[in-house]
Amino acid sequence: MKVAIFPGDGIGVEVIAQAVRVLEALGLPGLTLFEGDVGAAAWRRHGHPLPPETLGMARACDAILFGAVGDPACDGLVRHLRPEQAVLGLRAELGLFANLRPAKTFAGLEDMSALRPEIASQIDLLIVRELNGDVYFGEKGMRTTDNGEREGWDMMSYAESEVRRIAHTAFRAAQGRKGRLTSVDKANVLETSQLWRDVVTEVSADYPDVALDHLYVDNAAMQMVRAPGQFDVVVTGNLFGDILSDQASMCVGSIGLLASASMGERTTEFGTFGLYEPIHGSAPDIAGQGIANPLATILSAAMMLRHSFGREDDAARIEAAVARALGEGIRGADLGGDLGTAAIGDAVLERL
Ligand SMILES: NC(=O)c1ccc[n+]([C@@H]2O[C@H](COP(=O)([O-])OP(=O)(O)OC[C@H]3O[C@@H](n4cnc5c(N)ncnc54)[C@H](O)[C@@H]3O)[C@@H](O)[C@H]2O)c1
Ligand SMILES: CC(C)[C@H](C(=O)O)[C@@H](O)C(=O)O
Numbered sequence: 197m198k199v200a201i202f203p204g205d206g207i208g209v210e211v212i213a214q215a216v217r218v219l220e221a222l223g224l225p226g227l228t229l230f231e232g233d234v235g236a237a238a239w240r241r242h243g244h245p246l247p248p249e250t251l252g253m254a255r256a257c258d259a260i261l262f263g264a265v266g267d268p269a270c271d272g273l274v275r276h277l278r279p280e281q282a283v284l285g286l287r288a289e290l291g292l293f294a295n296l297r298p299a300k301t302f303a304g305l306e307d308m309s310a311l312r313p314e315i316a317s318q319i320d321l322l323i324v325r326e327l328n329g330d331v332y333f334g335e336k337g338m339r340t341t342d343n344g345e346r347e348g349w350d351m352m353s354y355a356e357s358e359v360r361r362i363a364h365t366a367f368r369a370a371q372g373r374k375g376r377l378t379s380v381d382k383a384n385v386l387e388t389s390q391l392w393r394d395v396v397t398e399v400s401a402d403y404p405d406v407a408l409d410h411l412y413v414d415n416a417a418m419q420m421v422r423a424p425g426q427f428d429v430v431v432t433g434n435l436f437g438d439i440l441s442d443q444a445s446m447c448v449g450s451i452g453l454l455a456s457a458s459m460g461e462r463t464t465e466f467g468t469f470g471l472y473e474p475i476h477g478s479a480p481d482i483a484g485q486g487i488a489n490p491l492a493t494i495l496s497a498a499m500m501l502r503h504s505f506g507r508e509d510d511a512a513r514i515e516a517a518v519a520r521a522l523g524e525g526i527r528g529a530d531l532g533g534d535l536g537t538a539a540i541g542d543a544v545l546e547r548l
C-alpha cells in the first residue's frame with residue numbers, strides 16, 4: 197500500500213502532518229508513505245508546480261494524500277506555472293474525473309453552522325463533482341482586440357461521454373445512499389448544460405430505483421441554504437461543484453471539515469486509485485500560525501483507506517474518533533474554539 201503524500205503550500209503542510217500522524221498511529225501493515233513536492237513549494241525547488249518526479253511518484257503509488265496548493269506570491273506567474281496547476285494537472289493526468297465531496301453535520305456542531313441549527317442538523321449530502329472537463333479545461337486566453345480593449349475567454353464544454361460517466365458514478369452513489377439524485381446545471385442558458393441535462397436523463401433509465409430531479413444552479417445554491425436536508429446526492433459540473441461544495445461546508449460549520457476523494461477508472465491490487473484532499477485551499481491568511489483545522493485532511497485519509505485500500509474498518513475508526521472529538525467539544529478557531537492544529541490532531545489520536 198503505497199501512498200504519495202503531497203503537502204503543498206500554506207496550511208497544506210500543517211494539516212497533512214496531522215493526517216500522517218493518524219495514518220501512522222493505525223500501524224497498517226505494508227503501508228509506505230512517500231513525500232513529494234507540489235505547488236509553489238515545487239515551483240521554488242524545481243521550477244514547476246508539478247515536476248516530473250512528483251507525477252512519476254503519483255503514478256507509482258496506489259493513492260495520493262494531498263494538502264493544498266496556492267501562494268499569493270505566485271499570482272502573477274504565467275498560468276501554467278501557478279501552484280494550482282499541480283492539483284489540476286494531477287486530476288487531468290491521472291484521469292480523476294469523479295470528485296466526491298460529502299457534507300454531513302456532526303452531532304454537537306449544529307450551532308456552528310451558518311444556518312439555523314434545526315436546518316443544519318438535517319444535512320447529509322454528497323456532492324459528485326465532475327473534475328476533468330467544463331470551463332476549467334477548455335481553451336482559454338487573453339488578447340487585445342482591434343479596438344485596443346483587453347478580452348479574456350474560457351471555453352466551457354462537455355462531451356457526452358464525460359457527462360455519461362459522471363452520471364453513472366452519481367447514480368451508483370445514490371443507490372448506496374437514500375436513492376435520490378439532484379442534477380445541477382444551467383440548462384436555461386447554456387448549451388453545455390442542456391447536453392448535461394439530456395445525458396443525465398438518458399442515464400437515469402438504467403437506474404429506476406433512483407429518483408432524479410434537476411435544478412438550475414442558482415436555485416440549487418438557494419435551496420442549499422433554505423432546506424439542505426432535501427439533498428442526498430448532487431451531481432454537477434466542475435465549476436458549479438467547486439462553488440457549491442464550499443457553500444455546503446459552511447452549512448455544516450466549517451470548510452476545515454470537508455474531505456474529498458477524486459477517483460478515476462484505474463484500479464490497483466488494493467482498490468481504486470484516488471487522490472484525497474480537503475476541499476479547502478492553502479489559506480494564506482492563517483498559514484504558519486498553527487491554527488488550521490486538520491479534520492478535513494484526516495477525514496480525507498479515512499476516505500482513502502475506504503476507497504483505495506478497502507479498509508472500511510480503519511476508515512470508520514478514524515471517522516468515529518473525529519466525531520467523538522467534535523462531540524466532546526474539541527474545537528479549533530474555525531469552530532469558535534482555541535485549539536491549534538496539533539492539539540486537534542492529538543485529540544483525534546487519543547480517541548482512535
Ligand atoms: N485543492 C487546493 O489545493 C485548493 C483549494 C482551494 C483553494 N486553493 C488555493 O488556495 C489559495 C487560497 O484560496 P482561498 O483563500 O480562496 O481559499 P481557502 O480555502 O484557502 O481559504 C478560504 C478561507 O477559509 C479559511 N480556511 C480554509 N481552510 C481552513 C482550515 N482547514 N481551518 C481553518 N480555516 C480554514 C481560510 O483561512 C480562509 O479564510 C489560493 O491560491 C487558491 O487557489 C487550493
Ligand atoms: C485550487 C483550485 C484549482 C481547486 C478547484 O477549483 O478545483 C479548488 O478550489 C478545489 O476546490 O479543489
Ligand SMILES: [Mg+2]
Pocket residue numbers: 438439442475
Ligand atoms: Mg474549491
